[in-house]
Amino acid sequence: MSTTQISPTTSGDAPVVYEVTQLTPNERFARWARELGWRHLVGLLMIPIVLLPILFALSMSLKGPTASLNGVGDQRMFTAFDLSTYEMLFTETVFPRWALNSLIICGITAIGTVLMGSAAAYAFSRFRFAGRRGGLTALLIVQMFPQMLAFVAIFLLVRSLGEVYPFLGENNHVALIAIYLGGALGSNAFLMYGFFNTVPRELDEAAKIDGASHAQIFWTIILRLVLPILTVVGLLSFVGTYGDFIIAKVLMTQENNYTIAVGLYQWATRPLVTPWAQFAAGAVIAAIPVIILFMFLQKYIVSGLTAGSVKG
Amino acid sequence: MMDRSKAPEAETSPARTGQSPPGRPETHHARDIKPGFLVKLLLMMLVNAFLVFGIMSAVSAQAWGVLAGTVAILVVVNWVYFSRRAIPAKYLVPGLIFLLVFQVFVMAYTAYVAFTNYGTSHSITRDQAIERIQEYNERQMPDSPTYQLTVLERDGEISFGIVDGGVAKVGSADEPLAPVEGATVTGEGAGARIDSVEGFRALGFADLLGLPEDVTKIRVPWSDDSADGSLRTTNGTIGLRNVSALTYDAAAGTMTNVETGVVYTEGDRGSFVAPDGTELLPGWRVNVGFENFARMVTDGKLAEPFAKTMAWTFVFGFLSVLTTFAAGLLLAVTFNNMRMRSRAWYRAMLILPYAFPGFLSALIWAGMLNTSFGYINQELLGGADIAWLGDPVLAKVSILAVNLWLGFPYMFLISTGALQAIPSDIYEAATIDGAGPFRSFRSLTLPLLLVAVTPLLIASFAFNFNNFSLIYMLTSGGPKFVGNEYNLGSTDILISMVYKIAVEAGGTKDYGLASAMSIVIFVIVGLVSYIGFRKTRQLEEIN
Numbered sequence: 036m037s038t039t040q041i042s043p044t045t046s047g048d049a050p051v052v053y054e055v056t057q058l059t060p061n062e063r064f065a066r067w068a069r070e071l072g073w074r075h076l077v078g079l080l081m082i083p084i085v086l087l088p089i090l091f092a093l094s095m096s097l098k099g100p101t102a103s104l105n106g107v108g109d110q111r112m113f114t115a116f117d118l119s120t121y122e123m124l125f126t127e128t129v130f131p132r133w134a135l136n137s138l139i140i141c142g143i144t145a146i147g148t149v150l151m152g153s154a155a156a157y158a159f160s161r162f163r164f165a166g167r168r169g170g171l172t173a174l175l176i177v178q179m180f181p182q183m184l185a186f187v188a189i190f191l192l193v194r195s196l197g198e199v200y201p202f203l204g205e206n207n208h209v210a211l212i213a214i215y216l217g218g219a220l221g222s223n224a225f226l227m228y229g230f231f232n233t234v235p236r237e238l239d240e241a242a243k244i245d246g247a248s249h250a251q252i253f254w255t256i257i258l259r260l261v262l263p264i265l266t267v268v269g270l271l272s273f274v275g276t277y278g279d280f281i282i283a284k285v286l287m288t289q290e291n292n293y294t295i296a297v298g299l300y301q302w303a304t305r306p307l308v309t310p311w312a313q314f315a316a317g318a319v320i321a322a323i324p325v326i327i328l329f330m331f332l333q334k335y336i337v338s339g340l341t342a343g344s345v346k347g
Numbered sequence: 348m349m350d351r352s353k354a355p356e357a358e359t360s361p362a363r364t365g366q367s368p369p370g371r372p373e374t375h376h377a378r379d380i381k382p383g384f385l386v387k388l389l390l391m392m393l394v395n396a397f398l399v400f401g402i403m404s405a406v407s408a409q410a411w412g413v414l415a416g417t418v419a420i421l422v423v424v425n426w427v428y429f430s431r432r433a434i435p436a437k438y439l440v441p442g443l444i445f446l447l448v449f450q451v452f453v454m455a456y457t458a459y460v461a462f463t464n465y466g467t468s469h470s471i472t473r474d475q476a477i478e479r480i481q482e483y484n485e486r487q488m489p490d491s492p493t494y495q496l497t498v499l500e501r502d503g504e505i506s507f508g509i510v511d512g513g514v515a516k517v518g519s520a521d522e523p524l525a526p527v528e529g530a531t532v533t534g535e536g537a538g539a540r541i542d543s544v545e546g547f548r549a550l551g552f553a554d555l556l557g558l559p560e561d562v563t564k565i566r567v568p569w570s571d572d573s574a575d576g577s578l579r580t581t582n583g584t585i586g587l588r589n590v591s592a593l594t595y596d597a598a599a600g601t602m603t604n605v606e607t608g609v610v611y612t613e614g615d616r617g618s619f620v621a622p623d624g625t626e627l628l629p630g631w632r633v634n635v636g637f638e639n640f641a642r643m644v645t646d647g648k649l650a651e652p653f654a655k656t657m658a659w660t661f662v663f664g665f666l667s668v669l670t671t672f673a674a675g676l677l678l679a680v681t682f683n684n685m686r687m688r689s690r691a692w693y694r695a696m697l698i699l700p701y702a703f704p705g706f707l708s709a710l711i712w713a714g715m716l717n718t719s720f721g722y723i724n725q726e727l728l729g730g731a732d733i734a735w736l737g738d739p740v741l742a743k744v745s746i747l748a749v750n751l752w753l754g755f756p757y758m759f760l761i762s763t764g765a766l767q768a769i770p771s772d773i774y775e776a777a778t779i780d781g782a783g784p785f786r787s788f789r790s791l792t793l794p795l796l797l798v799a800v801t802p803l804l805i806a807s808f809a810f811n812f813n814n815f816s817l818i819y820m821l822t823s824g825g826p827k828f829v830g831n832e833y834n835l836g837s838t839d840i841l842i843s844m845v846y847k848i849a850v851e852a853g854g855t856k857d858y859g860l861a862s863a864m865s866i867v868i869f870v871i872v873g874l875v876s877y878i879g880f881r882k883t884r885q886l887e888e889i890n
Contacts, residue, residue, distance in 0.1 A: 071686060078682070086696075088703075088708055088711045091722055092707070104717060167435075179876035184457075185865060187457060195413060217446055217449020218446075220445070224442065278704050280706050280820075296704075300710065303710040315711075
């Protein structure tokens with residue numbers, strides 16, 4: 036190892052002497068490998084693991100509509116490039132119907148969640164009333180118990196509601212939306228509450244002095260200022276509802292009413308001849324919106340995660 | 348969401364409180380009807396119409412619970428939105444109603460059902476059960492006269508018409524037989540037959556073949572009293588009166604079989620029981636106390652699968668958190684080096700499994716792990732025959748492995764976030780004190796990281812404890828245990844066991860037992876969350 040000495044030109048009382056190491060290429064590589072190279076190696080090793088199921092689904096979807104899970108052998112990846120499965124998916128199967136169901140259910144749920152969650156957050160953040168602390172604590176406690184744990188009672192409730200309001204009964208999307216909205220306040224009001232508290236109170240007070248009513252303050256001032264969090268909560272709610280399986284599975288028993296999750300489950304687990312290519316194409320289509328939303332939301336999700344999903 | 352008020356409230360209106368700022372138009376007055384008020388009025392009209400409709404149909408369906416709930420909502424909503432007080436309530440009520448009905452109520456209802464024998468054969472009230480039993484046990488009256496029967500149709504509903512004692516009577520499955528006006532009758536005595544009835548269409552034999560329903564299955568009640576039996580037909584032209592072999596003695600509360608003379612007395616399990624122990628079904632719902640809870644540990648067929656499932660649920664939850672966190676943390680440490688190039692690129696790759704919808708990944712993995720045709724056995728292992736999901740131990744390992752694939756990106760993300768929040772100067776201090784990289788990881792990084800992520804690890808445990816989709820999509824709980832009535836298997840977790848008992852069991856659904864198990868899950872999740880809750884700062888935000 037050869038060393039040279041240089042004196043820095045920094046102004047100081049005493050000249051500082053740094054030792055700079057001149058490395059041979061081999062030494063430099065060894066050092067790079069020790070400090071950084073192995074990190075790249077781990078990264079490169081992880082890539083096939085991470086991509087395997089995703090690429091597998093993609094390749095199955097390109098094998099042509101007759102490829103099944105039970106065919107003799109050919110599971111090899113990327114042996115064909117046949118887009119006809121996608122064409123069939125949209126022209127001959129119930130899949131478009133399921134996709135539409137999921138979009139409608141998740142869309143309405145997301146909008147409802149945003150409206151109800153922001154209204155509740157506004158009340159908790161801007162008003163002082165009896166039962167406020169108790170209400171916030173109760174919300175925190177309710178939030179601990181995922182709604183799906185009570186799916187047996189939800190099923191029984193929907194069955195008896197269906198006798199009174201037919202559109203709130205089994206096999207009805209309105210019932211499913213109403214149930215998802217039941218989970219709206221528990222899971223999101225707290226996140227919004229934290230964010231609403233960051234909007235300076237002086238703004239509403241100024242508006243109030245100018246004669247604005249509480250409704251005007253809410254709709255025209257606060258909601259505009261918290262628009263980012265409204266988007267995030269709406270999209271998170273959309274993704275969450277999109278992935279729900281158990282409640283939709285229990286309540287939707289007719290093929291036409293399935294959501295994407297329930298429908299694709301039926302395909303992927305059909306015995307004897309599993310329509311595997313059809314399922315894979317459906318999975319690719321179904322995953323695209325979620326991945327796009329996720330990439331869009333990534334920084335909010337990450338900051339929400341590390342802050343215990345509470346702090347805005 | 349529809350009944351949100353847009354209306355400015357009178358008491359905050361400055362015109363009323365006399366604080367009108369200068370330059371404010373005089374016309375802005377509390378009594379003026381503003382557009383917001385009209386919107387509110389319109390929404391309230393819709394909501395009220397909906398609720399009043401619900402009240403009326405609840406009365407006609409005799410659904411008293413739904414009726415009480417609807418009336419309560421009607422009163423609260425109208426009071427809140429037309430009162431000048433309760434401003435916070437105007438914002439809270441829409442969300443609260445959904446929360447109370449579909450989250451809080453269903454939890455309370457779970458607790459209630461857990462103490463009953465609600466299930467396939469005990470799903471109705473006692474009165475309904477008595478009616479049902481009598482219907483199910485009907486047979487042709489020994490000396491039944493034969494009636495010339497006419498099948499009639501009105502608005503798609505099938506009715507039967509007969510002439511009984513010279514009177515033309517018509518009835519359907521929902522409406523008991525009753526004298527009818529405007530019938531033309533031909534023939535006399537037992538040969539009398541209705542030809543037509545005003546408002547009905549008489550169906551000929553050819554029409555009967557084209558009907559969606561089978562007329563031989565239709566039961567037309569003879570009167571409002573189920574003990575009077577019913578009118579049925581075997582061929583669409585001759586009607587016979589059927590009566591129940593069982594008669595109900597209201598005074599003694601017993602069922603008597605008139606053919607055999609056996610008396611069924613009311614047992615304490617919500618059904619009529621003969622002295623020899625045979626039970627008449629359906630029964631009805633009764634409170635059974637802690638029986639459902641006791642069955643989980645004492646019932647010969649249930650106790651063993653329940654204990655195994657409970658143990659596996661904890662093992663699964665714990666190992667899932669441990670493996671995903673270990674992998675996520677290692678990767679986070681690996682990629683948490685400022686000088687490393689393409690970090691963002693690796694990161695985007697690593698979180699792909701988290702971005703990909705979980706239910707789809709589980710289904711794709713299930714196909715890839717298929718023993719005979721799956722990609723893993725066929726291609727990666729060159730035609731191996733490993734029962735990844737079919738062997739009790741391997742299935743558990745496979746589930747943990749797939750969950751590791753699904754869950755490590757989340758742990759990677761939170762660990763990265765927590766690592767970046769640790770100030771770097773403490774490492775410099777540690778280096779000066781002579782600590783090597785492993786020592787500073789163990790003594791500095793890990794403790795500081797754990798403080799930040801422990802609440803999230805606990806939440807992750809609670810999530811995996813109830814990770815129904817993963818288990819159900821990968822193995823459906825299989826491979827099955829031998830000899831239990833609910834098809835339980837070695838990878839079932841508590842929530843999938845509840846699902847099998849409440850939803851998948853064909854004729855033996857047991858909502859009471861399933862709810863009791865849900866309560867067990869509630870208690871465990873509650874305890875786990877309580878521990879996590881004490882470690883979070885959420886409480887500090889309530890002030």
